[in-house]
Amino acid sequence: MIAVVGSNNVDLVLTVDHFTEPGETQRCISYNRFPGGKGANQAVACKKLGASVYFLTCVGNDGNGDFSYKTLLDAGLEKGLVRVELPNGFAMIEVTREGKNRIIIFPGANASMNVELVQKHLDELLNADILLLQNEIPFDVNLEIARKFKQKGKFVIFDPAPASNIDGEIFKYVDIITPNEAEAQQITGKQGESAAEILLEMGCSNVLLKLGEKGCLFVGHLGRYKLDAFKVKAVDTTAAGDIFNAAFAVWYEKTEDVYDSLRFASAAAAISVTRLGAQSSIPSFEEVIRFLKEQSVKG
Template structure:
């Protein structure tokens, strides 16, 4: 079984002509509301692509957004989350421009209540059923680090998306089975440990990063250019991407991680899992929204390009 520890948000999306400049006011083309949050995005992706129940350690507020999100979780057989009294559900305010690129401001809300106690309660209940657990950085970083340590102790495979990247602790990465930054996040992590990042020499940076951090497997997501990976045996290779007409890249990385985890749990094959993840993410960027853009299992298997 697959579990996720992470955030749940309501995404409030402004579709705009261009990213709003400092001091500028512009009229939005449209306003949409979508279920979101990196943790919830990955959870719904796992649920849709595996067609199995998912265990999710997350916190919702006791407001209308929280009630709507909870109903959505029930529809996908997701369990393990809690409702926090007198708290507001997390929100993400997102600008999406005409090129499909996005810019996001987070209000964490109830996500900040995901603490060591909640993680202990969650793992004590579900840990014997969990094979793979996904994590991200939209909850308190001390909770992320604590969860990684506990999961590592139990021998549960960890898929860690270091986003938002700013407070990632590189000292704990040796306990991570799969680290999945995008190119921007990987550049930041390299600079954090004094590795010179050169896009044209990605392989060298990947090897040096693994050598220093001792992360087991490193997967650098490159959008429509695919991904570069370095596995625990020292093999490095690029997996080709898929060119599609993107209209909204929101949650593409989350869908990649969810799809990768589903395929890896089923096949234990890194290349097959990365190709499955690339397909799922490519389909998602052709649609608006976060969870609303997640494809179904058969759709990914039947996808041709």
């Protein structure tokens, strides 16, 4: 089983010709509302890719909360959904014609996640072999649950997004940290491979650096791998990193093979960017396997 402790949001997606400049007003090409949030994206992706999942999250009491709650139930994630008396979290997302995105987050109910709530669900969470964390909930919660999982010898994957208010103490409880390029630079002040090496020096056991269309770099105790991204026509990159993390965790739980897990994750992320939305872009397990077979034939 995979445990996910994290956020759920509603994504308000504006498709635009280009990122809006300061002082500029532009008409959006289209508007859509999708279920999102890094925690929910990863939990739904793990479930859709065939894993058993326990997702602990705080859901708001407004219309967005009702929308998110129903979506999570429909995805088969009925365990761990806690309703709170706050508006639900949401994200305002600009997506350009080229598929690039820019995101502003309102935490809402996600900010009410606390250590006491985690303690109430701890026994059920610890039934999992792998823990997925992100940084859209209060950091002390991430630190506590990572510590608890590591004490039990479990495997912890931490996505430091957004890359703010991160206490380096968490690194010793994390098996793999998974920043993208911007997040790695924000944490270390360096770019690319140099950033990954500094994260190792800071106490991270393994670093999975997500490089978008350039692929990914993995360095650490579990090996060193560099994979190119699969070539696809991107429509919307929203949640591609979340789907990558989830797919990696799903395959790693099955195989404990880092390279194969990176390849499976790269395929899942590649499929997702050809579709609009966050959770709506998640492929099924069968789609990822078929995609990989097609790529092998092409190769």
